[in-house]
Amino acid sequence: MGHPKITVFMAAYNQADFIKHSINSILIQSFPDFELIVVDDGSTDDTVSIAKSFNDERIRLIQNESNKGLIYTRNLLLTLAKGEYIAILDADDIAYPNRLELQYKYLLANPDVVLCGGHAAIINEHSEKTGTKLMVPIDNTVDLFMLFGNPFVNSTTMFKTNVFIELGGYQNYTISEDFDLFIRMAEKYQVANLDETLVDYRIHSNNTSSLNLDIRLANERKIISSMQEHIGLTNHAKWINLHVELFNWSLSKTHLGDYLNLFHELKLANNISKRYNPERFNRFLFNKWMEILISDQINGLNLKWYFKTEIFERNYFNFKKFRRAAKNSLKQILD
Incomplete structure:
Protein backbone atom coordinates (compact mmCIF):
# COMPACT_ATOMS: atom_id res chain seq x y z
CA MET A 1 0.00 0.00 0.00
CA GLY A 2 2.97 2.34 0.15
CA HIS A 3 2.51 4.98 2.85
CA PRO A 4 -1.11 5.71 3.74
CA LYS A 5 -1.93 8.82 5.74
CA ILE A 6 -3.40 6.85 8.65
CA THR A 7 -2.65 3.50 10.25
CA VAL A 8 -5.73 2.20 12.05
CA PHE A 9 -4.75 -0.29 14.73
CA MET A 10 -7.00 -2.98 16.16
CA ALA A 11 -5.75 -5.42 18.78
CA ALA A 12 -8.00 -8.48 19.08
CA TYR A 13 -8.28 -11.34 21.54
CA ASN A 14 -11.37 -13.57 21.39
CA GLN A 15 -13.55 -10.87 19.85
CA ALA A 16 -15.46 -13.09 17.39
CA ASP A 17 -18.78 -11.62 18.55
CA PHE A 18 -17.81 -8.04 17.72
CA ILE A 19 -14.82 -7.75 15.39
CA LYS A 20 -16.80 -7.97 12.14
CA HIS A 21 -18.71 -4.79 13.01
CA SER A 22 -15.51 -3.05 14.12
CA ILE A 23 -13.66 -3.84 10.90
CA ASN A 24 -16.67 -2.85 8.79
CA SER A 25 -16.84 0.51 10.54
CA ILE A 26 -13.32 1.27 9.32
CA LEU A 27 -13.80 0.02 5.78
CA ILE A 28 -16.74 2.42 5.24
CA GLN A 29 -14.87 5.52 6.45
CA SER A 30 -15.32 8.70 4.43
CA PHE A 31 -11.51 9.10 4.53
CA PRO A 32 -10.12 6.25 2.39
CA ASP A 33 -6.34 6.70 2.68
CA PHE A 34 -5.62 4.28 5.52
CA GLU A 35 -4.31 0.85 6.35
CA LEU A 36 -5.99 -1.31 8.96
CA ILE A 37 -3.63 -3.44 11.03
CA VAL A 38 -5.44 -6.18 12.92
CA VAL A 39 -3.24 -8.06 15.38
CA ASP A 40 -4.72 -11.23 16.80
CA ASP A 41 -3.23 -11.99 20.19
CA GLY A 42 -3.63 -15.77 20.25
CA SER A 43 -7.42 -15.97 20.06
CA THR A 44 -9.06 -19.36 20.63
CA ASP A 45 -12.39 -18.47 18.98
CA ASP A 46 -13.23 -17.46 15.38
CA THR A 47 -11.62 -14.02 15.54
CA VAL A 48 -8.96 -14.87 12.95
CA SER A 49 -11.29 -16.54 10.47
CA ILE A 50 -13.64 -13.56 10.63
CA ALA A 51 -10.78 -11.13 10.01
CA LYS A 52 -9.59 -13.27 7.08
CA SER A 53 -13.04 -13.23 5.50
CA PHE A 54 -12.63 -9.60 4.43
CA ASN A 55 -11.29 -9.06 0.93
CA ASP A 56 -9.74 -5.62 1.22
CA GLU A 57 -6.10 -4.86 0.46
CA ARG A 58 -6.04 -2.18 3.14
CA ILE A 59 -6.27 -4.85 5.87
CA ARG A 60 -3.07 -6.37 7.28
CA LEU A 61 -3.68 -9.30 9.61
CA ILE A 62 -0.87 -10.19 12.03
CA GLN A 63 -1.06 -13.22 14.32
CA ASN A 64 0.93 -13.51 17.54
CA GLU A 65 2.30 -17.01 18.17
CA SER A 66 0.49 -17.05 21.50
CA ASN A 67 -1.27 -14.65 23.85
CA LYS A 68 1.38 -11.97 24.41
CA GLY A 69 -0.74 -9.34 26.12
CA LEU A 70 -1.94 -5.90 25.10
CA ILE A 71 1.29 -3.95 25.65
CA TYR A 72 3.37 -6.31 23.49
CA THR A 73 0.65 -6.36 20.85
CA ARG A 74 0.23 -2.58 20.71
CA ASN A 75 3.97 -2.02 20.56
CA LEU A 76 4.10 -3.90 17.26
CA LEU A 77 3.04 -0.50 15.94
CA LEU A 78 6.59 0.71 16.51
CA THR A 79 7.66 -1.27 13.44
CA LEU A 80 4.41 -2.04 11.59
CA ALA A 81 2.78 1.39 11.25
CA LYS A 82 3.24 3.00 7.82
CA GLY A 83 0.88 5.92 8.31
CA GLU A 84 1.74 9.45 9.35
CA TYR A 85 -0.90 9.09 12.06
CA ILE A 86 -2.08 6.16 14.17
CA ALA A 87 -5.77 5.77 15.00
CA ILE A 88 -6.79 3.30 17.70
CA LEU A 89 -9.99 1.28 17.60
CA ASP A 90 -10.59 -1.62 19.96
CA ALA A 91 -12.00 -4.75 18.34
CA ASP A 92 -15.33 -4.44 20.15
CA ASP A 93 -15.97 -0.76 19.38
CA ILE A 94 -17.47 0.88 16.29
CA ALA A 95 -16.09 3.97 14.55
CA TYR A 96 -18.47 6.56 13.12
CA PRO A 97 -18.14 6.91 9.31
CA ASN A 98 -16.48 10.35 9.43
CA ARG A 99 -14.23 9.65 12.41
CA LEU A 100 -10.92 9.47 10.49
CA GLU A 101 -11.75 12.44 8.28
CA LEU A 102 -12.62 14.70 11.21
CA GLN A 103 -9.44 13.88 13.12
CA TYR A 104 -7.15 14.01 10.11
CA LYS A 105 -8.43 17.46 9.09
CA TYR A 106 -8.08 18.71 12.67
CA LEU A 107 -4.49 17.49 13.08
CA LEU A 108 -3.57 18.88 9.67
CA ALA A 109 -4.98 22.28 10.63
CA ASN A 110 -3.33 22.19 14.08
CA PRO A 111 0.22 20.91 13.47
CA ASP A 112 1.33 21.55 17.07
CA VAL A 113 -1.23 19.03 18.35
CA VAL A 114 0.12 15.47 18.36
CA LEU A 115 -2.85 13.65 19.92
CA CYS A 116 -6.59 14.12 19.69
CA GLY A 117 -9.68 12.18 20.70
CA GLY A 118 -13.39 12.79 21.11
CA HIS A 119 -16.61 11.72 22.80
CA ALA A 120 -18.02 8.19 22.69
CA ALA A 121 -21.57 6.83 22.89
CA ILE A 122 -21.93 3.75 25.10
CA ILE A 123 -23.47 0.60 23.61
CA ASN A 124 -24.11 -2.78 25.23
CA GLU A 125 -23.10 -6.27 24.10
CA HIS A 126 -26.10 -6.32 21.74
CA SER A 127 -24.92 -3.10 20.02
CA GLU A 128 -27.82 -1.18 21.56
CA LYS A 129 -27.22 2.42 22.60
CA THR A 130 -27.62 2.89 26.34
CA GLY A 131 -28.40 6.60 26.07
CA THR A 132 -25.24 7.63 27.92
CA LYS A 133 -22.00 9.05 26.60
CA LEU A 134 -18.38 9.32 27.65
CA MET A 135 -17.91 13.07 27.44
CA VAL A 136 -14.31 14.27 27.35
CA PRO A 137 -12.95 17.75 28.12
CA ILE A 138 -12.69 19.89 25.00
CA ASP A 139 -11.18 23.14 26.29
CA ASN A 140 -7.52 24.04 26.80
CA THR A 141 -7.29 22.16 30.12
CA VAL A 142 -7.03 18.64 28.64
CA ASP A 143 -3.44 18.28 29.85
CA LEU A 144 -4.36 19.51 33.35
CA PHE A 145 -7.36 17.19 33.45
CA MET A 146 -4.88 14.29 33.47
CA LEU A 147 -4.11 15.07 37.11
CA PHE A 148 -7.56 13.82 38.05
CA GLY A 149 -8.55 11.39 35.31
CA ASN A 150 -7.96 10.16 31.78
CA PRO A 151 -9.28 12.82 29.37
CA PHE A 152 -9.25 10.42 26.40
CA VAL A 153 -11.39 7.49 25.31
CA ASN A 154 -8.70 5.22 23.89
CA SER A 155 -10.77 4.02 20.92
CA THR A 156 -11.21 7.63 19.76
CA THR A 157 -7.54 8.59 19.83
CA MET A 158 -5.36 9.49 16.87
CA PHE A 159 -1.73 10.53 17.30
CA LYS A 160 1.39 11.22 15.29
CA THR A 161 3.38 8.09 14.51
CA ASN A 162 6.77 9.81 14.83
CA VAL A 163 5.94 11.01 18.36
CA PHE A 164 4.76 7.51 19.33
CA ILE A 165 8.12 6.11 18.13
CA GLU A 166 10.08 8.95 19.76
CA LEU A 167 8.52 8.13 23.16
CA GLY A 168 9.18 4.41 22.82
CA GLY A 169 5.55 3.35 22.52
CA TYR A 170 3.62 1.85 25.41
CA GLN A 171 5.34 1.23 28.74
CA ASN A 172 4.68 -1.45 31.36
CA TYR A 173 1.51 0.00 32.88
CA THR A 174 -0.97 -2.82 32.26
CA ILE A 175 -4.55 -1.56 31.78
CA SER A 176 -3.27 2.02 32.13
CA GLU A 177 -0.68 1.87 29.34
CA ASP A 178 -2.71 4.19 27.11
CA PHE A 179 -3.08 6.79 29.87
CA ASP A 180 0.66 6.69 30.57
CA LEU A 181 1.37 7.24 26.86
CA PHE A 182 -1.00 10.20 26.70
CA ILE A 183 0.66 11.79 29.75
CA ARG A 184 4.10 11.46 28.18
CA MET A 185 2.80 13.02 24.98
CA ALA A 186 1.22 15.90 26.90
CA GLU A 187 4.46 16.56 28.80
CA LYS A 188 6.22 17.52 25.56
CA TYR A 189 3.51 18.48 23.10
CA GLN A 190 -0.02 19.83 22.74
CA VAL A 191 -2.98 17.43 23.03
CA ALA A 192 -6.67 18.04 22.39
CA ASN A 193 -10.16 16.60 22.05
CA LEU A 194 -12.74 17.29 19.37
CA ASP A 195 -16.27 18.21 20.37
CA GLU A 196 -17.50 15.29 18.29
CA THR A 197 -18.79 11.80 19.07
CA LEU A 198 -16.40 9.54 17.18
CA VAL A 199 -17.18 5.97 18.24
CA ASP A 200 -19.66 3.64 19.87
CA TYR A 201 -17.89 2.32 22.96
CA ARG A 202 -19.01 -1.13 24.01
CA ILE A 203 -19.53 -2.06 27.66
CA HIS A 204 -19.71 -5.79 28.36
CA SER A 205 -18.58 -8.36 30.94
CA ASN A 206 -15.28 -9.03 29.19
CA ASN A 207 -13.99 -5.45 29.12
CA THR A 208 -10.30 -5.57 30.02
CA SER A 209 -10.50 -2.73 32.54
CA SER A 210 -13.37 -4.45 34.37
CA LEU A 211 -11.54 -7.77 34.66
CA ASN A 212 -8.27 -6.27 35.94
Whole structure:
Protein backbone atom coordinates (compact mmCIF):
# COMPACT_ATOMS: atom_id res chain seq x y z
CA MET A 1 0.00 0.00 0.00
CA GLY A 2 2.97 2.34 0.15
CA HIS A 3 2.51 4.98 2.85
CA PRO A 4 -1.11 5.71 3.74
CA LYS A 5 -1.93 8.82 5.74
CA ILE A 6 -3.40 6.85 8.65
CA THR A 7 -2.65 3.50 10.25
CA VAL A 8 -5.73 2.20 12.05
CA PHE A 9 -4.75 -0.29 14.73
CA MET A 10 -7.00 -2.98 16.16
CA ALA A 11 -5.75 -5.42 18.78
CA ALA A 12 -8.00 -8.48 19.08
CA TYR A 13 -8.28 -11.34 21.54
CA ASN A 14 -11.37 -13.57 21.39
CA GLN A 15 -13.55 -10.87 19.85
CA ALA A 16 -15.46 -13.09 17.39
CA ASP A 17 -18.78 -11.62 18.55
CA PHE A 18 -17.81 -8.04 17.72
CA ILE A 19 -14.82 -7.75 15.39
CA LYS A 20 -16.80 -7.97 12.14
CA HIS A 21 -18.71 -4.79 13.01
CA SER A 22 -15.51 -3.05 14.12
CA ILE A 23 -13.66 -3.84 10.90
CA ASN A 24 -16.67 -2.85 8.79
CA SER A 25 -16.84 0.51 10.54
CA ILE A 26 -13.32 1.27 9.32
CA LEU A 27 -13.80 0.02 5.78
CA ILE A 28 -16.74 2.42 5.24
CA GLN A 29 -14.87 5.52 6.45
CA SER A 30 -15.32 8.70 4.43
CA PHE A 31 -11.51 9.10 4.53
CA PRO A 32 -10.12 6.25 2.39
CA ASP A 33 -6.34 6.70 2.68
CA PHE A 34 -5.62 4.28 5.52
CA GLU A 35 -4.31 0.85 6.35
CA LEU A 36 -5.99 -1.31 8.96
CA ILE A 37 -3.63 -3.44 11.03
CA VAL A 38 -5.44 -6.18 12.92
CA VAL A 39 -3.24 -8.06 15.38
CA ASP A 40 -4.72 -11.23 16.80
CA ASP A 41 -3.23 -11.99 20.19
CA GLY A 42 -3.63 -15.77 20.25
CA SER A 43 -7.42 -15.97 20.06
CA THR A 44 -9.06 -19.36 20.63
CA ASP A 45 -12.39 -18.47 18.98
CA ASP A 46 -13.23 -17.46 15.38
CA THR A 47 -11.62 -14.02 15.54
CA VAL A 48 -8.96 -14.87 12.95
CA SER A 49 -11.29 -16.54 10.47
CA ILE A 50 -13.64 -13.56 10.63
CA ALA A 51 -10.78 -11.13 10.01
CA LYS A 52 -9.59 -13.27 7.08
CA SER A 53 -13.04 -13.23 5.50
CA PHE A 54 -12.63 -9.60 4.43
CA ASN A 55 -11.29 -9.06 0.93
CA ASP A 56 -9.74 -5.62 1.22
CA GLU A 57 -6.10 -4.86 0.46
CA ARG A 58 -6.04 -2.18 3.14
CA ILE A 59 -6.27 -4.85 5.87
CA ARG A 60 -3.07 -6.37 7.28
CA LEU A 61 -3.68 -9.30 9.61
CA ILE A 62 -0.87 -10.19 12.03
CA GLN A 63 -1.06 -13.22 14.32
CA ASN A 64 0.93 -13.51 17.54
CA GLU A 65 2.30 -17.01 18.17
CA SER A 66 0.49 -17.05 21.50
CA ASN A 67 -1.27 -14.65 23.85
CA LYS A 68 1.38 -11.97 24.41
CA GLY A 69 -0.74 -9.34 26.12
CA LEU A 70 -1.94 -5.90 25.10
CA ILE A 71 1.29 -3.95 25.65
CA TYR A 72 3.37 -6.31 23.49
CA THR A 73 0.65 -6.36 20.85
CA ARG A 74 0.23 -2.58 20.71
CA ASN A 75 3.97 -2.02 20.56
CA LEU A 76 4.10 -3.90 17.26
CA LEU A 77 3.04 -0.50 15.94
CA LEU A 78 6.59 0.71 16.51
CA THR A 79 7.66 -1.27 13.44
CA LEU A 80 4.41 -2.04 11.59
CA ALA A 81 2.78 1.39 11.25
CA LYS A 82 3.24 3.00 7.82
CA GLY A 83 0.88 5.92 8.31
CA GLU A 84 1.74 9.45 9.35
CA TYR A 85 -0.90 9.09 12.06
CA ILE A 86 -2.08 6.16 14.17
CA ALA A 87 -5.77 5.77 15.00
CA ILE A 88 -6.79 3.30 17.70
CA LEU A 89 -9.99 1.28 17.60
CA ASP A 90 -10.59 -1.62 19.96
CA ALA A 91 -12.00 -4.75 18.34
CA ASP A 92 -15.33 -4.44 20.15
CA ASP A 93 -15.97 -0.76 19.38
CA ILE A 94 -17.47 0.88 16.29
CA ALA A 95 -16.09 3.97 14.55
CA TYR A 96 -18.47 6.56 13.12
CA PRO A 97 -18.14 6.91 9.31
CA ASN A 98 -16.48 10.35 9.43
CA ARG A 99 -14.23 9.65 12.41
CA LEU A 100 -10.92 9.47 10.49
CA GLU A 101 -11.75 12.44 8.28
CA LEU A 102 -12.62 14.70 11.21
CA GLN A 103 -9.44 13.88 13.12
CA TYR A 104 -7.15 14.01 10.11
CA LYS A 105 -8.43 17.46 9.09
CA TYR A 106 -8.08 18.71 12.67
CA LEU A 107 -4.49 17.49 13.08
CA LEU A 108 -3.57 18.88 9.67
CA ALA A 109 -4.98 22.28 10.63
CA ASN A 110 -3.33 22.19 14.08
CA PRO A 111 0.22 20.91 13.47
CA ASP A 112 1.33 21.55 17.07
CA VAL A 113 -1.23 19.03 18.35
CA VAL A 114 0.12 15.47 18.36
CA LEU A 115 -2.85 13.65 19.92
CA CYS A 116 -6.59 14.12 19.69
CA GLY A 117 -9.68 12.18 20.70
CA GLY A 118 -13.39 12.79 21.11
CA HIS A 119 -16.61 11.72 22.80
CA ALA A 120 -18.02 8.19 22.69
CA ALA A 121 -21.57 6.83 22.89
CA ILE A 122 -21.93 3.75 25.10
CA ILE A 123 -23.47 0.60 23.61
CA ASN A 124 -24.11 -2.78 25.23
CA GLU A 125 -23.10 -6.27 24.10
CA HIS A 126 -26.10 -6.32 21.74
CA SER A 127 -24.92 -3.10 20.02
CA GLU A 128 -27.82 -1.18 21.56
CA LYS A 129 -27.22 2.42 22.60
CA THR A 130 -27.62 2.89 26.34
CA GLY A 131 -28.40 6.60 26.07
CA THR A 132 -25.24 7.63 27.92
CA LYS A 133 -22.00 9.05 26.60
CA LEU A 134 -18.38 9.32 27.65
CA MET A 135 -17.91 13.07 27.44
CA VAL A 136 -14.31 14.27 27.35
CA PRO A 137 -12.95 17.75 28.12
CA ILE A 138 -12.69 19.89 25.00
CA ASP A 139 -11.18 23.14 26.29
CA ASN A 140 -7.52 24.04 26.80
CA THR A 141 -7.29 22.16 30.12
CA VAL A 142 -7.03 18.64 28.64
CA ASP A 143 -3.44 18.28 29.85
CA LEU A 144 -4.36 19.51 33.35
CA PHE A 145 -7.36 17.19 33.45
CA MET A 146 -4.88 14.29 33.47
CA LEU A 147 -4.11 15.07 37.11
CA PHE A 148 -7.56 13.82 38.05
CA GLY A 149 -8.55 11.39 35.31
CA ASN A 150 -7.96 10.16 31.78
CA PRO A 151 -9.28 12.82 29.37
CA PHE A 152 -9.25 10.42 26.40
CA VAL A 153 -11.39 7.49 25.31
CA ASN A 154 -8.70 5.22 23.89
CA SER A 155 -10.77 4.02 20.92
CA THR A 156 -11.21 7.63 19.76
CA THR A 157 -7.54 8.59 19.83
CA MET A 158 -5.36 9.49 16.87
CA PHE A 159 -1.73 10.53 17.30
CA LYS A 160 1.39 11.22 15.29
CA THR A 161 3.38 8.09 14.51
CA ASN A 162 6.77 9.81 14.83
CA VAL A 163 5.94 11.01 18.36
CA PHE A 164 4.76 7.51 19.33
CA ILE A 165 8.12 6.11 18.13
CA GLU A 166 10.08 8.95 19.76
CA LEU A 167 8.52 8.13 23.16
CA GLY A 168 9.18 4.41 22.82
CA GLY A 169 5.55 3.35 22.52
CA TYR A 170 3.62 1.85 25.41
CA GLN A 171 5.34 1.23 28.74
CA ASN A 172 4.68 -1.45 31.36
CA TYR A 173 1.51 0.00 32.88
CA THR A 174 -0.97 -2.82 32.26
CA ILE A 175 -4.55 -1.56 31.78
CA SER A 176 -3.27 2.02 32.13
CA GLU A 177 -0.68 1.87 29.34
CA ASP A 178 -2.71 4.19 27.11
CA PHE A 179 -3.08 6.79 29.87
CA ASP A 180 0.66 6.69 30.57
CA LEU A 181 1.37 7.24 26.86
CA PHE A 182 -1.00 10.20 26.70
CA ILE A 183 0.66 11.79 29.75
CA ARG A 184 4.10 11.46 28.18
CA MET A 185 2.80 13.02 24.98
CA ALA A 186 1.22 15.90 26.90
CA GLU A 187 4.46 16.56 28.80
CA LYS A 188 6.22 17.52 25.56
CA TYR A 189 3.51 18.48 23.10
CA GLN A 190 -0.02 19.83 22.74
CA VAL A 191 -2.98 17.43 23.03
CA ALA A 192 -6.67 18.04 22.39
CA ASN A 193 -10.16 16.60 22.05
CA LEU A 194 -12.74 17.29 19.37
CA ASP A 195 -16.27 18.21 20.37
CA GLU A 196 -17.50 15.29 18.29
CA THR A 197 -18.79 11.80 19.07
CA LEU A 198 -16.40 9.54 17.18
CA VAL A 199 -17.18 5.97 18.24
CA ASP A 200 -19.66 3.64 19.87
CA TYR A 201 -17.89 2.32 22.96
CA ARG A 202 -19.01 -1.13 24.01
CA ILE A 203 -19.53 -2.06 27.66
CA HIS A 204 -19.71 -5.79 28.36
CA SER A 205 -18.58 -8.36 30.94
CA ASN A 206 -15.28 -9.03 29.19
CA ASN A 207 -13.99 -5.45 29.12
CA THR A 208 -10.30 -5.57 30.02
CA SER A 209 -10.50 -2.73 32.54
CA SER A 210 -13.37 -4.45 34.37
CA LEU A 211 -11.54 -7.77 34.66
CA ASN A 212 -8.27 -6.27 35.94
CA LEU A 213 -9.43 -3.61 38.41
CA ASP A 214 -6.69 -4.25 41.01
CA ILE A 215 -3.93 -4.03 38.40
CA ARG A 216 -5.39 -0.80 37.00
CA LEU A 217 -5.61 0.81 40.44
CA ALA A 218 -2.01 -0.18 41.28
CA ASN A 219 -0.70 1.34 38.05
CA GLU A 220 -2.80 4.46 38.51
CA ARG A 221 -1.07 4.96 41.88
CA LYS A 222 2.32 4.79 40.14
CA ILE A 223 1.23 7.26 37.49
CA ILE A 224 -0.22 9.68 40.05
CA SER A 225 2.97 9.45 42.09
CA SER A 226 5.01 10.33 39.01
CA MET A 227 2.78 13.31 38.19
CA GLN A 228 3.13 14.63 41.74
CA GLU A 229 6.91 14.33 41.54
CA HIS A 230 7.01 16.21 38.23
CA ILE A 231 5.07 19.07 39.79
CA GLY A 232 7.59 19.09 42.63
CA LEU A 233 5.35 17.99 45.49
CA THR A 234 7.53 17.07 48.46
CA ASN A 235 6.56 14.31 50.86
CA HIS A 236 4.24 13.24 48.06
CA ALA A 237 3.66 9.76 49.54
CA LYS A 238 1.48 11.47 52.16
CA TRP A 239 -0.88 12.69 49.43
CA ILE A 240 -1.17 9.59 47.24
CA ASN A 241 -4.30 8.05 48.80
CA LEU A 242 -6.15 11.36 48.71
CA HIS A 243 -5.15 11.94 45.11
CA VAL A 244 -6.31 8.44 44.16
CA GLU A 245 -9.71 9.19 45.72
CA LEU A 246 -10.00 12.33 43.62
CA PHE A 247 -8.77 10.54 40.51
CA ASN A 248 -11.46 7.86 40.82
CA TRP A 249 -14.07 10.33 42.11
CA SER A 250 -14.57 8.20 45.24
CA LEU A 251 -14.98 11.28 47.43
CA SER A 252 -15.38 11.35 51.20
CA LYS A 253 -16.89 14.34 52.97
CA THR A 254 -14.66 13.67 56.00
CA HIS A 255 -11.61 14.13 53.77
CA LEU A 256 -12.67 17.52 52.43
CA GLY A 257 -10.12 19.44 54.49
CA ASP A 258 -7.41 17.02 53.34
CA TYR A 259 -8.38 17.55 49.69
CA LEU A 260 -8.04 21.28 50.26
CA ASN A 261 -4.57 20.80 51.77
CA LEU A 262 -3.54 18.64 48.80
CA PHE A 263 -4.68 21.33 46.36
CA HIS A 264 -2.80 23.95 48.35
CA GLU A 265 0.40 21.88 48.29
CA LEU A 266 0.05 21.26 44.54
CA LYS A 267 -0.44 24.98 44.01
CA LEU A 268 2.64 25.90 46.06
CA ALA A 269 4.79 23.24 44.38
CA ASN A 270 3.79 24.32 40.89
CA ASN A 271 4.42 27.99 41.71
CA ILE A 272 8.03 26.97 42.26
CA SER A 273 8.53 24.30 39.59
CA LYS A 274 6.48 26.07 36.89
CA ARG A 275 5.56 22.61 35.58
CA TYR A 276 2.36 24.26 34.37
CA ASN A 277 1.65 27.93 33.82
CA PRO A 278 0.78 28.98 37.41
CA GLU A 279 -2.20 31.17 36.53
CA ARG A 280 -3.72 28.47 34.32
CA PHE A 281 -2.95 25.78 36.90
CA ASN A 282 -4.37 27.73 39.86
CA ARG A 283 -7.57 28.53 37.97
CA PHE A 284 -7.95 24.87 37.05
CA LEU A 285 -7.50 23.78 40.67
CA PHE A 286 -10.12 26.30 41.80
CA ASN A 287 -12.62 25.03 39.22
CA LYS A 288 -11.90 21.45 40.26
CA TRP A 289 -12.44 22.46 43.91
CA MET A 290 -15.82 23.93 42.98
CA GLU A 291 -16.68 20.74 41.13
CA ILE A 292 -15.88 18.72 44.26
CA LEU A 293 -17.96 20.95 46.53
CA ILE A 294 -21.11 20.65 44.41
CA SER A 295 -20.73 16.91 43.75
CA ASP A 296 -23.37 14.51 45.04
CA GLN A 297 -20.89 13.03 47.54
CA ILE A 298 -20.02 16.39 49.13
CA ASN A 299 -23.03 18.62 48.39
CA GLY A 300 -24.69 20.83 51.01
CA LEU A 301 -21.78 22.67 52.62
CA ASN A 302 -21.46 25.88 54.57
CA LEU A 303 -20.68 28.76 52.20
CA LYS A 304 -17.28 29.31 53.83
CA TRP A 305 -15.88 26.24 52.03
CA TYR A 306 -16.14 28.12 48.73
CA PHE A 307 -13.90 30.93 49.93
CA LYS A 308 -10.98 29.08 51.47
CA THR A 309 -7.88 31.25 51.08
CA GLU A 310 -5.76 28.21 50.14
CA ILE A 311 -7.56 27.97 46.80
CA PHE A 312 -9.80 31.02 46.38
CA GLU A 313 -9.01 33.84 43.96
CA ARG A 314 -11.57 36.61 43.53
CA ASN A 315 -11.14 36.84 39.76
CA TYR A 316 -11.94 33.11 39.38
CA PHE A 317 -15.30 33.39 41.12
CA ASN A 318 -18.06 34.65 38.82
CA PHE A 319 -21.71 35.34 39.62
CA LYS A 320 -22.90 32.01 38.25
CA LYS A 321 -20.54 30.13 40.57
CA PHE A 322 -21.54 32.28 43.53
CA ARG A 323 -25.24 31.62 42.88
CA ARG A 324 -24.56 27.87 42.74
CA ALA A 325 -22.54 28.05 45.97
CA ALA A 326 -25.24 30.05 47.75
CA LYS A 327 -27.95 27.66 46.59
CA ASN A 328 -26.07 24.64 47.89
CA SER A 329 -25.30 26.36 51.18
CA LEU A 330 -28.97 27.38 51.63
CA LYS A 331 -30.03 23.81 50.92
CA GLN A 332 -27.92 22.65 53.86
CA ILE A 333 -29.59 25.18 56.19
CA LEU A 334 -33.12 24.27 55.07
CA ASP A 335 -32.43 20.53 55.34
